[in-house]
Amino acid sequence: VIDLIKAKTDRTFDVALSQLEGGFSQKIKEIRAELVDILVNVTVNIDYPDEDIEVITYENLVSGISTVKAKIDAMLATADTGRILREGLNIAIIGKPNVGKSSLMNALLRETRAIVTEIPGTTRDTIEEAVSIRNIPVRLTDTAGIRHTDDIIEKIGIEKSKESFNKADLVIFVVDGSRPLDDEDREIIEYIGDRKVIVIINKTDLDLKINRREIEKKLPGAAFIDAAVTREKGISDIEDEIEKLVDGGEVKQNENLMVTNVRHKNLLEESSSALKDAGLMAESGEALELLEIDINRAYELLGEIIGESVNEDIINEVFARFCLGK
Numbered sequence: 534v535i536d537l538i539k540a541k542t543d544r545t546f547d548v549a550l551s552q553l554e555g556g557f558s559q560k561i562k563e564i565r566a567e568l569v570d571i572l573v574n575v576t577v578n579i580d581y582p583d584e585d586i587e588v589i590t591y592e593n594l595v596s597g598i599s600t601v602k603a604k605i606d607a608m609l610a611t612a613d614t615g616r617i618l619r620e621g622l623n624i625a626i627i628g629k630p631n632v633g634k635s636s637l638m639n640a641l642l643r644e645t646r647a648i649v650t651e652i653p654g655t656t657r658d659t660i661e662e663a664v665s666i667r668n669i670p671v672r673l674t675d676t677a678g679i680r681h682t683d684d685i686i687e688k689i690g691i692e693k694s695k696e697s698f699n700k701a702d703l704v705i706f707v708v709d710g711s712r713p714l715d716d717e718d719r720e721i722i723e724y725i726g727d728r729k730v731i732v733i734i735n736k737t738d739l740d741l742k743i744n745r746r747e748i749e750k751k752l753p754g755a756a757f758i759d760a761a762v763t764r765e766k767g768i769s770d771i772e773d774e775i776e777k778l779v780d781g782g783e784v785k786q787n788e789n790l791m792v793t794n795v796r797h798k799n800l801l802e803e804s805s806s807a808l809k810d811a812g813l814m815a816e817s818g819e820a821l822e823l824l825e826i827d828i829n830r831a832y833e834l835l836g837e838i839i840g841e842s843v844n845e846d847i848i849n850e851v852f853a854r855f856c857l858g859k
Contacts, residue, residue, distance in 0.1 A: 557608075557797075558839050564604055565841075568832045571597045575825050594815040594824065601831075602808040605801055612798045621663065621670035622779065625701035627725075629717040632709040633735040636762040638675035641666065641771070667776040674701070703778060704730040705771070706752075710759070711739035714747055722751050730755045731774050737761050797838050804834040 574589045626634045642664055660675040676698070698704060704725060708718055732748055734741075738761035749757070756774050760767025811827035 561835050561839050564601055565832060565835050567601050568828060572828055572832060575821050579821050591815050591818055595812060598808050598812040598815060602805055605805045609801050621672045623672045623700055623702045624705060625674045625676055625698045626705045626707060627676050627698055627721060628707035632707045633762045634707050635675055637707060638673060640762055640765060640768050641673060666772050669776060669779055704728050705733060706730050707733045707735050708743060709736050710734040710741050710743045711736045713742050714744055722748065725752060731771065732757045734759050735762055738764055800834045800838050804831040807831040
């Protein structure tokens with residue numbers, strides 16, 4: 534996965550993406566072939582019950598449907614990484630004013646892009662920059678400090694910060710380690726919830742006064758990094774965590790199965806849902822005619838992904854595989 538994402542930074546990216554999508558289409562064809570096997574057996578048992586054919590069992594139906602659904606769900610698990618491959622990883626740097634967000638932005642960009650002062654509320658708008666971090670394409674957003682304010686312009690910036698936060702694949706939450714947590718910090722922690730987050734305990738070159746355990750308790754899934762951004766301490770660790778998200782995170786899958794298209798993701802979700810319904814009916818021993826509708830629906834949806842219509846695929850396979858009416 535990460536080798537293909539790194540390829541976005543050079544001229545081989547289009548070739549790499551084309552190869553990836555070719556493998557994806559082939560996998561869809563293989564899954565459809567498995568559904569054909571199921572549909573053929575269902576159809577022949579419905580339409581030719583008196584012929585000398587093997588009677589399909591509900592146990593075999595449940596097993597076959599479950600196997601195909603699991604393969605579709607495995608492909609869906611790659612959707613986040615696939616989108617990152619196309620669009621870049623969206624990262625929002627958030628925190629209250631004057632904790633070091635802009636300094637972190639500049640450090641990751643390796644240039645002075647955001648204004649850094651001791652005056653809270655200096656950043657009144659979001660600043661977005663594209664950058665390569667460990668050869669991973671990243672869209673980095675430095676947000677206005679989130680706090681209560683009567684300044685109309687700053688309020689607009691804070692609302693834009695929240696918009697950037699909601700679109701982010703990863704949140705970097707910066708806190709001032711030299712000060713105790715306050716209500717503004719806690720409000721942001723509540724806002725983060727269960728999102729993927731790296732917590733930066735900044736200014737660790739000063740006397741630490743922050744209650745780290747309180748943050749750990751409220752954000753149990755977070756990665757924590759001690760940093761002194763103005764001294765470039767912790768920057769490499771932050772880059773390590775970003776790389777880990779892409780290369781070793783929840784969405785790591787076989788590169789040839791990666792979903793890179795939103796429309797394809799939606800069709801796969803619908804197909805998985807149809808098979809779920811079919812599986813539940815098979816477990817309950819419902820009529821084969823009802824199961825056939827949902828299984829065929831899943832087959833059609835997968836065909837839309839690769840541009841193949843159903844036509845008379847199933848009935849042709851029935852007569853090809855069985856000697857009927859003789």
